[in-house]
Amino acid sequence: MEFDNGKQNQRCTFRGIKLVSFVALCLILVSPADAFDPLDPTGNVTIRWDIMSWTSDGYMATVTLFNFQLYRNIMNPGWTLGWTWAKKEIIWAMMGAQATEQGDCAKFKLKIPHSCKRSPQVVDLLPGASYNMQYTNCCKGGVLTSWGQDPTGAISAFQMGVGLSGRSNKTVKLPKDFKLLGPGPGYSCGPAKRVPSTVIFTDDHRRKAQALMSWNVTCTYSQFLASKNPSCCVSLSSFYNDQVTACPTCACGCQNNATCVTKDSKILKESDGNNKTRKSDITPKPLLQCTHHLCHVRVHWHIKDNYKDYWRVKIAIINFNYRLNFTQWGLVVQHPNLNNVTQVYSFEYMPLLPYEAINDTGMFYGLKYYNDLLMEAGPKGNVQSEVLMKKDKNTFTLKQGWAFPRRVYFNGDECMLPPPDSYPFLPNSAYSLPKSVTLIKAYVIFASFFIWF
Template sequence: MKRILQYFCITKVEEMNRVLVAWGIQIPNFAYDLSIPEGLNQLSDTNSSSFLLPLHVIEVAMAYFIEYSRCKEVSLIAVFQNLNSSALLDYYLHNLLGHIKLLMSWGLYCCSYLLMALNQSYDLFFIFIFNLSLLFTLLPFSFSQTVADAPSPAADTCNGIFLSYAYTSGTKLKPTDPKHQPYRFESVLTVLNNGDEKLKSWRAFVGFKNDEYLVSASNAVLADGTSLPANVGNGTVFAGYPMTDLKTAVETAGDLNQIQVQVKLLGTQFGVAAPSVPLPETIHLANDGFLCPKPSLRGKSEMQVCCTKDPQFKTNVTVEDEFLPRQSGDLTIMYDVTRTYDSNYWAQVTISNHNPLGRLDNWKLSFDWMRDEFIYTMKGAYPYVVDSSDCIFGPQGQHYRDLDFGNVLNCERRPTIIDLPLTKANDTTMGMIPKCCRNGTILPPTMDPSKSSSVFQMQVFKMPPDLNRSELSPPQNWKINGTLNPNYKCGPPVRVSPSQFPDPSGLPSNTTVVASWQVVCNITRPKNASPKCCVSFSAYFNESVVPCPTCACGCPRNSANTCRANATAVLVPPEALLVPFENRTAITRAWADLKHFTVPNPMPCGDNCGVSINWHLYSDFSRGWSARITIFNWDETAFPDWFAAVQLNKATPGFQKMYSFNGTALELNGVNNTIFMQGLPGLNYIVAETDAANPQKDPRVPGKQQTVISFTKKTTPSINIAAGDGFPSKVFFNGEECALPSMLPTNSGNRKGATTVISILIAVLVFMLVQQ
C-alpha cells in the first residue's frame, strides 16, 4: 500500500516537474537527487533573471516543495534550509497582491496535507504559521519595493516581438480644472524579443491620446530627438537607450536582461479619472519589416500585441551583419570616433545635406550628453556658450581635480554648436578641417555638391564608470535648425559600420575610424508652425494683386486691437508690393475706394514674413506664355547663395529659359514638376532691407531680385494658364515652403473693361444712326 501511495506521489511531482520545465525552470530527477533542485533555487537568486517569474509559476513551485518533501519523507524545514529563503522573501515583498494570493494558496496546500501527512504535521504547522506571520508583519514593506516584472503569460505564445503597455498608478494633480483636469500617471512599456533574430535599434510606438505630457522615461529616448519633458499627446516613438539591440533567447539562454527592455514612464495626462484607465490608442513595433495586429487588452490596465516578421518585406541586411546599414534621409549626421583613450576621445561630426531643396543657413546643432561628458576643445566649430561652471561645481570637477577647467569649452548637458566664419578656415588652432568654417551655410547638392556638407571635430571627456577605451556612447536627442530653413526632425544615433577616410599621408589607402553612429534627419512641418516666407499672385488681366495671406508667418498676440488676424487680405495695387506693410495702409484704402472694395475696420493684419515672392502672369499667347518672379527681402539679414523653387504641376514640361536667373527643371520623386532657380554668378546675393535715400520721408527699401520666365505650349497644348495652370502649387525659398494665397487673380476685370468698350461703341453707333 505504501508503494502504491508513493507511486501516485511520484507521478504527481513528475507532472509538476514537466510543467515547471515547460516554463523554463530546469529541475533534475528528484528520484536520484535528495538536494533542492537548482531550478527552484533560481526563485531565490537575486542575480538571476529567472527570479522574475510570474505568480502562477511560483504557486506550482510551492506545491512542488510540499509534494517533494512528502514523497521524499524529508523535513520541510530541511528543504528551507537549502534555499536562499531571505532572497525568496524579497520577491514576495515586491508584489502586494501577488503575495497575498501566493500565501493563501500555499496555506491551502498546507491545510490539505495537514491530516494526511501526520509524520510532517510539525513541519506543515510551521509553514502555516510562517505564512501568517509574513502576511501580517512583512507586507507593509511591499509598498516601498520595486522590481522589474517577468513577461506576461501572453508572451509565451508570441514567436515574434512582444509588446505590452501596463498602467500601474495615477493620482489627481493640481490645479483643479473640471474641463481639463491633470492626473499623474505611471506605466511600463515592455519590449521582448521572442523571435529568432536580434532586434537591432528597437523602436516602439505608443499612441497616446489623452494630451499626455511625458516627464521621464527609463531605458529609452524619444525617437524624434525631442528632450524630456515633452508633449506626446499625439503619440510618440521610443528608441532604446542605452540598450539599443535586443538579443534572442537562443543566444542568451533566455536572459531577460538581454532579450527584454522595460521602459518606466512617468508623466501627466488630462481628463481620465479613476476608475477609468488612461491606456493609449495603440502600441506597435516601429521597426521596418514587422506586422503588428490590433493590440488586445489584458484586464483593464494592460495592452498587449505580438508583432511578427513581414514575409513580403525585402531588406539588404543579413543576420550575420554586425551593424545596420546606413539609412537615407534629407540630412544625415555622422558621429565618428577617430581616436580613443581611457578618459577621453576625439569625434568627427559630419553634417550632409541630401535633399535637392533642403538648405541650412547659420546652422545650430544641439544634443544631450547622457553620461556627464563635456567638451574640452573643438576644431571647425565652436560652442554657442563657452562655460565650464557646470563642470567646476559638478561631478566632473570632483573627478578631474588636476584638470585646468579654464581651457574647457563647454560643460552643458545640452550644448549648442555653431559653425565658424570663413576667416577661421586656415586657423591652426580652430580650423584646418576640410569642409569646415562656412559660416553655417549648407547648400543643396543640386546647387553645389562641394558645399552640401559641414565637418567639425571635438575632444570629449568621459566620466566613471566609462573610463576605458572601448566604452563609447554617442550623445542623444539631436536637433539642427537654421535661420530661414526647413524644420528637421532627427532620429536617434544608430550604430553603423565604421567610416573610412582617405589616408591623410596621401597613400592610396583608407583609414578606418574606431566606431561610427548615424543620425538621420528629415524635413517636417510641425502642425502649428508658421512659414517664414509668403507668395502674392498677380496677372496681366487684372489690375489688382492678391497679396500674401493675413498672418502668413504668424501674428503678435497683442495685435487684436490694431488689426484683424482672421480677416482676408485686401487686394492692393502693384506698387504696394514695393513698400513695407506698415506703409501700405493709405495706398490700400485709396485703391479700395477706387475699385469699390470693402475694407474691414480694423484692417487685416500683415503677413509678417521676412521674405515675400510675387508671381506675376506676364503674357499668354497661343504658342507660349511667360511669368515674372520677384523676390523681396524684408529682413535685416542678407541671403548669399540663395535659391528658390516653384512647382507647376502641368506647365513645367514647357519650361524654356530664365533671363536673369539660372533655371533648371528638376524631377523630384519621379515627377517632373519643379523648376529650380538661383542667381547668376555675381548676382546670387539678395541684400537686406535698407533705409531709403530720405529716411525721414520715404519708407525702407527691400532687397530685390527679379527675372522673367518663358514657357512653350508645344509640350503642353491643353494647358489653361488663366484658369490656374500658370500659377505654382508650391513655392520654396532656401528650402522653406512659403505660404500661398487662398485665391487666384480673375480676368473678370478684363472682361468688364471689354464689355464697357463694346457698350460705348454700340452707343456711338446707335447715336450715329439716329442722327442719320
C-alpha cells in the same frame, strides 16, 4: 437574445479598433521625428560621428553634418548641434567648432577641458577663424546650402577629443537627445544608431582610413513645428487683366505695434543710423515692414507674354524684413509646364524630381556673386527674373488659373497662395488686344504692383 448581444459586442469592438487606428494614424502623421515633405521625401540633415583613434581616457572623433535636403538651406545664424552625454564625458579640445559653454570644470587642475557640460551645444566657427583652429569643411558660420543647390557647401565638419568615455567599442556609449538648433525651430532628431565604420580619405586623397566606430543621427524638418504661421506669401498678375491678386490678408499673421514698423517709423530711422552694428549682429531681431499680409517675403508671379509656341513668366521676390539678408536663397515652384522650361534669364534653375515619373517642380536660386543674396527691405531688397516655357499644346491654357503655380516654397517653407477664385480672370477680348498695347499693360501692371504692398 444572446446572438444580438454578440453582434452588439462585435460592433463595439470594431468601433474601438477604428478609434484606436485613427488615433495611431494621427500620432504618426504629427510625429515630429518623422516629418514628411512630399517635394523632398528623403530630405534630412544627417550627423555622422566617427571615432578615428583612441586616447588615454577616450577618443578623437570627427563629426560631420550633411544637409541632404534638396531645397532647404540652413541660413544665418547657422546650425547649433546639441546632445546629452551617456556617462560623464568631457570635451578636451575642438577644431573647426566650439562649445558655447565651458561648464563647471573646477575638479580639473592641471589641464582645463574645452567643455564639461553634460549637455553641450556646439557651433561652427566663423569665416576667418585662426588657421590652427580650422578643420576641413569648417568655418562657415554654420551656414549650409541645400544638397540640390550646392553639395560642396552642404557639408560641415569638426574634430574633438572626448575624455572619460571609455576607450573601446564596448565601453563607449552613444550620446542621447540630439538637437539641431540655430537655424530656428522645426528640426527633430532621432536616436543615434550604430552604422558600419566609415572609410575616409586622408587629406592628400591618396590613402583611405577606416573609423574605429561610427554612428548616425537623422534630423528632419517640419514647418508645422517651426511656426504657426507661414513666412512668405504669393501675389499674382497677368498681361490680360488689370486685376492684381494680392497676398491674402494676415497670411503670415496680423499687424500690431509689436510685430511691424511703418516706413516712417522712428525705430527704422534710428536703426538706419546704426547700420554697421546692426548688420554685424549674429542673431538680429526681426524688424518687419507693416503690410496687410505681414510676411517676411512676398513672391510675385506675373504672366507676361503669350506667344504661339511659348509663354513667359516674370518672377519677383521681395524682402520685407529690415534686418535680415537671405544668403543663398532658394525658391521652389510646382507647376505642370515646368517640364518644358526653355530659358531662365537671371536665376539658376534645377528640376526637382522627388518622383521620377513627374517633372512639375523646379528650384530657382541666385547667380553666384550677382543675385544670390536677397538684401534686407528697401530699394535693393528684391531679386527678379523671367522664365520662358514651351507650351504643351494638350494642356496649356490661360483659363481657370492654370498658368499660376500650384505650390511655392521660399527657403524651404511653403508660401500662402491666394484662393483660386480670386485669380485674375481671362476676359473674352484678351486675345484681340494689339501686341504693343498688351506689352504696355503688362509693364504697367508689374511695375505698379512691385512698389505696392
